[in-house]
Amino acid sequence: MYTCGPTVYNFAHIGNFRAYVFQDALRRWLKYRGYQVTQVMNLTDVDDKTIRDSRKEGIPLRQFTERYAKAFFDDIATLNIERAEVYPKATEHITEMVELIKKLIQKGFAYKSGDSVYFDVTKFRGYGKLSKVKVEDLMTSVRVKVDSYARGEARDFALWKGWDEDDGDVFWETELGKGRPGWHIECSAMSTKYLGESLDIHSGGVDLIFPHHENEIAQSEAATGKRFAKYWLHCEHLMVNGQKMSKSLGNFYTLRDLLEKGYDPRAIRYILLSTHYRRPLNFTFEELEAAQRTVGRLREFVERLKPTTGGEDGDRKVSQLVRETKGRFEEAMDDDLDVNMALVAVFDFVREMNRLMTGATISEKGVQEARDLMTAFDKILGILGPSGEAAELTKEEKMLIQAREEARRKRDWKTADQIRDELRKLGLELEDTAQGVRWRRTTRQEKS
């Protein structure tokens, strides 16, 4: 499975994370169903935007992109997103890209113009099959050197960009001349390297359909003569209060913005996950608060599962309920990842179990069955913990937080601050609120 990853030039926003959470659910579901998953997600660490913004800040490209790559990995850990098997960086695969471009020139799909190399879209017969753009409208070849351009404009796009002044010190001396790769070629080159010429699943946000994914298909299939991807899965946009998220409207949120407001990462994960991926998601703070309550209720439910006495024999009913619920959940997820319907099955289960626990006798065996079901579901949902490596506190952290609380009660601010600093070094940021102390991860903890 190949998933287009972040362009590391700023903090990813919640719309980006919607796509990453969806892809995470997809990989988790495939694994649940017994598939072996090899996921490759690229990091775009050289393109028009990374160069533009690193130059604006006046720092070397690598230093600039590493900052945001690190932030990306911290953020996906916070959201309990499983790590992909490979995260290749564009700058570390220039050789592979040059080889691919040479092959495209040799086969007549690409041509040099000035110091740059372009893909000739009129030469690739399948161009437009994903996005439905039309090539035949082109009277003559029109070229674009920029990475992004408007939908509906089939253009010869840059595979290799000859150096110009705007690139500053970002260039490679290669057989194609002094320059840098275009954005689209990186995904074709890196997916082939790690997954072969044909891959099973390719996914990304809908905004990538054109030109990015259309161009990936053209590059890869022109070079290999083979079908590039069997299945394309595209995740719809995220809206905020019914509007497009934008900085100028003041409704633009990164994950960090929401954490600073004190929201639980699991609730954020829940809200990003719970709308079907092919439907637009309308993000509101009311919904986020509702998500927070829902996640809390589910966690409480699991904690409350205990043997009960009195009334009819409940174990048999629990078994039956577990079987039915599992069937409903699986059927929903198998149907194009209908998380929404899967969650309905979970809520029905919780309600039914609550009813049984008040009026029936349930033994430890019955309780365990119910618990196992919730654990199995959470392998996909990732909202209950302790599966969330980012969501759970270690024993040491718990003890430190308790010790700090103790110090604060005694008004020993110095010790309290020392402990806070110590936790900060462990990558845990604390915030004291009216409801008590809240915490969030700032750096990812390596699995031991």
Ligand SMILES: [Zn+2]
């Ligand atoms: Zn891509």
